Structures are given as C-alpha cells and as structure tokens.
Amino acid sequence: MTIDPGDTVPLTTTGELVTRAAAARAAVASFNVITLEHVEAVIAGAESVPAPVVLQVSENAVRFRGGRLLPLARAAVTAAEHADVPVALHLDHVQSEALLHQAADVGFSSVMYDAARLPYAENLAATRAAVDWAHARGLWIEAELGQIGGKNGRPPLDAHAPGARTDPDEARDFVADSGVDALAVAIGSAHAMTTRTAALDHALLKQLSAALDVPLVLHGSSGVPDGELTAAVAGGITKVNIGTALNVALTGAIRDFLADRPEAVDPRGYLTVAREAMTRAVARALQVLGATIA
Template sequence: MPLVSMAPLLAKAEEGKYAVGAFNCNNMEIVQAIIAAAEAERSPVIIQASQGAIKYAGIDYIVALTKIAAENTFVPVALHLDHGTSFDQCMQCIRSGFSSVMIDGSKYALEENIAITNRVLAVARAVGVSVEAELGKIGGTEDDIHVDERDALFTDPNDAKRFVEETGVDALAIAIGTAHGQYKGRPELDFERLKKIKSLVDMPIVLHGSSGVPEEDIRKAIDLGVRKVNIDTNLREAFVEGVKEAIAKNPNEIDPRKLLGPAKTKMSEVIREKIRIFGSNGKV
C-alpha cells in the first residue's frame, strides 16, 4: 500500500490505548529490518529519518526505499521527518514524498514555536501530511542536534494546553525526563507531569529518547497517554553488535551481505520486542 499519514495511525492508537513505534532509518538494511518486524508482529509502523540520516543517505534514497517497502507490505507505513528544524526543511520533505513531518520549534519562545508550527501546518494539511511538534527541550544528542542536560527543560502543562489550542497539531512531543543517545544511568520520568499534560491536552503524546527507558516505565507512559515512541539508539546498538559478531565468527569475511545480514536480524529482533511492549502488535 502507499505511504500513509501518521495521524490515523495515532488516532487508532489513542482509541486502543497503545503506542506506535517510530524507528529511525539510515540505509536499506534498517528499512528492511523495520518492515520485517512490523510484518511479523502485524503492527502499523512509523519509519523516520533524522537530519543525520538525510545528510548520510540522501532524501531521495530514503523516500524511495521506504516507498518500495510500503508498496510491498500489508502493514500501514508512515514516513516521518524526525526533528525538522526549519520550515524549509519540512517543505523539502513534503515535496519529496514524506507522509509526515516534525517541526521542532522547541528552541524558540512559545509564541514563535506556535507561529512556525502553524506555517508548516498550513501547507501540510492541504496535502494530507501529518505534523508533530515539540514543546520543552529533550536532552542529549540526536545526530547534529545537541541539548545540554542543564538546558533540557521539562514541558509546562499550561504551555502545552495553549500550544495545542492554537495549533491543532497531530502529535505533541514533550520533555518529561528522557534524553537522546545512551543513558548514563536510569532515567527518571516525571509521570505526574505527563498525567497533567494529558488531562489538559486531547492529543497523542510522543516520547523521544526512549531507547534506554526501562520496559515498565514505557508501559506506564503509554497507560498515561503516550501514543508514539521513538527508538534509534537501540537499533544502532543491535546493528553494530550483529556486525561485530559476524566479523568475530569469520575475520576474513569480505562479503558485505554476510556482515550486514546478521545486523539486520538483530535489529528486527529488537524492533519486534519493542512493538510488543508498545502494544501495537496484532493491530493490523
């Protein structure tokens, strides 16, 4: 089937009180691993590309790979821009074939964040593309975007209410204690803040930086209203582990397929586990 907007996937997740996994891709093997896992679990899935992925693979390659994957599977697939930093970049992704974009205006004051989000929404709505926005700053590093831990600001519930009332975005990423990249210790999530935000906002909530968050905390966040969970670091770890194991077994191997094949399998195993934790398995 063709790529679908993220909005209906999250609307169904809202009804069913589960979350849809959003998995970052950088190359063909990762796209194939995501699709194989989604098919095995009969789950809708969001494939997303970050700034670094677009720079590395090229926007046309990412769109082509994901479109081919979507057209040859029975599970619904959305292609989403992760952490779009400007109006122009969101427009480029929409023109290139993305079915969903994120405009991350969290670095701006609330009024400016609302304004840039509405600029993106005006175009995206006209062409059936869904929009995610961010309020509050999520710490850590996501490719080229770095937020120092001291500068990571939790989302203010009243700001979230105003933001959603004045934009009507399809999903809102909030900062409640997660971080991009590998955690130094166990993250402490502010569940009371999440609960308060959800009570004020009738909107699918997005949890970024979820790779190192314990399973029970992910489940609790979903119970409290998270409907999209982003996973990147865990896939990188599985990819590298698979390659290392293949090289260790045969140090003289020169066939890339025999090195990347095990990496793809490792990633699919991780993604299947995440899908079951999120509760989206069997929802197709």
C-alpha cells in the same frame, strides 16, 4: 517480508495509525531509519508481530545521505508498499524549511517540525507557519515543547534545568495557538541514550494528558526501560519514537561478526546479521508496547 513487484498496497498515514492507537489507549511505534537495512528490519520486525509501524527519516539522516532525501524515501516507499502490515512514513526533527517542503512530494504523510531550540514565542511562530504549510497539503504535523536533549551530541538536560520539562499550561496554549496535530513532551527521556536508565515523570505525564486534546509523543524511547514504557503508554503516550536501539543492535552484531571473522570483506555477511539483530529489536519493542493489528 513478502517481495512481489506486482502486489503493492497503498501506504497508510501516520495520522491514521496514531488516531487508531489513541482510540485503543495504545501506542504506535515509530522507528528512525538510516539505511535500507534499517527499513527492511523495521518492516520485517513489524510483520513478525504483526503490528503497524511508522518509518521515520530524520534531518540528521538526510544530512548523512549527502542532503538528499529522495533516494532513501523512494526505498522506504517501495518497501512499505510491499509490506504485509500497515506502514506510514514520517519526516523527523525537521528544522530546514527546504526539507520540510519536500515531504509532501515523496511519500511522507507527516512531519515533526522542530523549533524547540528557540525561545517560546519564536518556536510558536515558526511552528504555526509550518502547520499552515503542512495542513494545506494534507500533512499531519508534530512539534516539541520542552527540551528532551541528547540531539547532535548535546548532553541531556538536568531534570531541574529550565525548559527540561514540558509545562502543562504552556503546552495547552502552544497546541491551541500552533494548531499542531501531536506534541512531543519532555518528561525525562533523552535522545541517543545507549543505556535504558531513563526515569519518566509520570505525574507530569498525567497532567499533560489531562491538559491536552492531541496525541502525546515520547522521543528518546531507546533509553526507557520496559516498565516505564508500558506505564507511559497507559498514561497517555500515543506515539513512541525509537532510533538508537536499532543502531545499538546493528553495531553490536557487526562488531561480533567481524571479531569472529577478521578476514571478512563481503559486507553482505555482516549486514545480514545486523539486519537480523535490528529485526529482533523492532519485534521486541512492539511486543513491549503491546502494538498489534486489531
């Protein structure tokens, strides 16, 4: 990654990257970042391909950082401005209005507003209000319909549980009435999966793609095998969210490093191998998705 304080480039926007990917029937990868090492690894992995990328910060990550968005946001903005590939910033799974209202002032071009836990009518009303606020400030906004599951330690829903899949007719009405720019759909993936065993409902994806005129987003992609991911992109998924795969790479690298060096106390040693492992995971995911700079 090139680090030259005098050579910065403007951030791109999530909307631009997703629009470009949709036109090419491809997908843009959006990686959840928690630490500066995550940020550096995502950009380094994207530069190695090379491919555009989205850095996304979740409300859970902000909570982990003491409820303060600005420090990590500023680090991400600075790293993105020195990247050799297009980089956008996205605020992910936001439920707090206070956090939503910080997005426009700290470098984020997009927000995923998450009211999917609410009954349909309440989800729609809350999302419509968030869309109105976001669009007035030039922000691209994503929402979720159906329950992807696996957030905050909750298990994924059974495939046949009510609400476990996104209904195409309901989704069509939701998109029209809410005004969202993209929709995350529940088609069989789950958040926080550490094994790649998810089986996607490609027939449902085909129905959703035909029913909706906005880009479709796949959450919980860390648990989706390569073939399922490429089929999902071919079927209409345009933004692919990846988070747990980076944490698996980071944690595994640190465990191995400390097992071999029980006397180690300098974090730079194990954070270096952790960052390298995440960089490889990013590059691999981008190659699976076929994400490149046209």
